[in-house]
Amino acid sequence: MRAIPVLVAVLLVSVAVGGALSVPDGGEPRVTAAGGPSTPAPIGPAAAHGSTSATTVAAINGSAPIRVLSLEGNGSVASGIDVVSVDAGTATSFGANASAARIETIALRERITNASTSDERQIRILDGLNEVDKDVITLHSRHREAIAAYHAGEISAKEFLVELAQMRASAAVLEERVLMLERLAEETEDFTLDDSRVYPVVYDLRTFDGPVRSRAAAALDGEPGASTRVYVATTESGIVLSTVADGQFVREAFRGDLRERDGTGIDEETAQNVTARSYPEVWAATGGSVAGQGSGGTFLFDLAYPNGTLTAFVGGGTERVFMEHQRVDLDAVSAGEATTRTLDLTLTVNRTFPGGPLRVAVTDPRTGDPVDAVVKIGREGGESVDVGTTGDDGTLWTVSPRGGFVVTVVEVGSTEVSTVSVTPTDPVTVEEALGAAGERDSSNASG
Numbered sequence: 001m002r003a004i005p006v007l008v009a010v011l012l013v014s015v016a017v018g019g020a021l022s023v024p025d026g027g028e029p030r031v032t033a034a035g036g037p038s039t040p041a042p043i044g045p046a047a048a049h050g051s052t053s054a055t056t057v058a059a060i061n062g063s064a065p066i067r068v069l070s071l072e073g074n075g076s077v078a079s080g081i082d083v084v085s086v087d088a089g090t091a092t093s094f095g096a097n098a099s100a101a102r103i104e105t106i107a108l109r110e111r112i113t114n115a116s117t118s119d120e121r122q123i124r125i126l127d128g129l130n131e132v133d134k135d136v137i138t139l140h141s142r143h144r145e146a147i148a149a150y151h152a153g154e155i156s157a158k159e160f161l162v163e164l165a166q167m168r169a170s171a172a173v174l175e176e177r178v179l180m181l182e183r184l185a186e187e188t189e190d191f192t193l194d195d196s197r198v199y200p201v202v203y204d205l206r207t208f209d210g211p212v213r214s215r216a217a218a219a220l221d222g223e224p225g226a227s228t229r230v231y232v233a234t235t236e237s238g239i240v241l242s243t244v245a246d247g248q249f250v251r252e253a254f255r256g257d258l259r260e261r262d263g264t265g266i267d268e269e270t271a272q273n274v275t276a277r278s279y280p281e282v283w284a285a286t287g288g289s290v291a292g293q294g295s296g297g298t299f300l301f302d303l304a305y306p307n308g309t310l311t312a313f314v315g316g317g318t319e320r321v322f323m324e325h326q327r328v329d330l331d332a333v334s335a336g337e338a339t340t341r342t343l344d345l346t347l348t349v350n351r352t353f354p355g356g357p358l359r360v361a362v363t364d365p366r367t368g369d370p371v372d373a374v375v376k377i378g379r380e381g382g383e384s385v386d387v388g389t390t391g392d393d394g395t396l397w398t399v400s401p402r403g404g405f406v407v408t409v410v411e412v413g414s415t416e417v418s419t420v421s422v423t424p425t426d427p428v429t430v431e432e433a434l435g436a437a438g439e440r441d442s443s444n445a446s447g
Contacts, residue, residue, distance in 0.1 A: 370394025
């Protein structure tokens with residue numbers, strides 16, 4: 001089936017997200033844990049002067065939670081945070097690989113257009129499509145191997161992000177090639193490619209893309225201002241990536257265990273129902289007016305609202321959301337309740353879930369004025385690394401590490417300091433929504 005045009009629904013909602021913290025350049029040790037984060041010990045006797053309260057989760061209209069596709073319950077989680085910035089060697093490699101792949105596409109087009117008969121042209125088109133199929137299989141194998149390597153501690157967070165960015169570039173070239181073959185088929189006498197042969201490949205290739213991977217690729221390629229700190233977490237078959245960039249919290253998640261690439265197809269109505277049950281608060285705000293696009297075993301839905309976007313990928317076979325992309329404007333993020341401590345400075349950290357948007361605010365305890373301070377983050381009893389400065393408004397946004405951590409701030413040009421110990425909150429998840437929906441269905445059936 002041909003791609004269904006997306007009806008972008010404008011949700012008349014506002015979004016508030018619980019604050020979250022980020023770990024400094026290379027400052028977060030690798031964490032692998034099957035359970036939840038441990039509670040850090042207090043920082044000396046003065047810790048009693050601080051206060052810790054529950055956090056506010058991401059919300060629509062300040063109350064309904066924004067849900068995330070989570071790795072929780074999917075096995076042990078390995079996580080870390082790294083800075084992705086321009087890398088001349090990687091950028092050169094990107095360029096060389098992309099050029100080689102496009103040259104291959106051009107050569108294939110020439111072979112097809114130079115065919116002496118219609119039959120020979122058809123054969124060359126089908127051969128080209130078969131080669132793409134093989135390349136897609138290779139990409140999926142490479143993807144699984146990269147996840148396993150990071151999870152096992154064999155590669156760093158940055159190396160993992162570089163590999164994901166390279167696969168993203170390869171997938172884009174292959175999608176371009178598939179669509180070229182479709183156009184050439186349409187121009188061939190008595191020959192067309194069935195949509196069911198073309199579009200499942202196209203939507204499969206789009207699962208190698210994502211807003212954080214895109215940002216990482218731009219940074220590695222030297223795009224001005226694209227350097228970014230990225231939270232990375234994996235299970236044996238899942239990925240979560242998040243960052244704060246260009247005034248937004250950006251997150252993507254992939255669950256390989258919730259996808260069956262060789263499973264049965266899924267129709268749009270079923271995929272709509274899955275999306276509605278997975279994100280009930282957002283879906284209700286659309287009035288059920290969001291159409292999907294996809295083919296075969298993958299459908300995706302773009303939910304747009306004034307302060308952000310959500311894209312959900314639904315797979316056949318499992319009939320579950322297996323991938324999501326989220327963007328939320330920081331201007332719409334609610335600070336929520338916080339962990340606050342006053343020493344020389346008053347430091348307020350709005351807690352969030354691991355990888356969530358972390359807000360750090362520093363003020364002068366005597367005047368209440370914002371303070372420009374250097375922010376450092378590290379593990380309890382370990383080394384802290386600079387994350388950035390709070391600037392004139394005394395506020396810094398970043399992404400939260402997994403597990404307990406310590407935030408330290410030092411006023412720029414001074415020795416005045418404050419510290420606070422923070423434990424991330426639990427995310428509000430898609431899985432919880434599905435469980436609640438299942439309970440309601442059972443109740444209605446029994447009634």
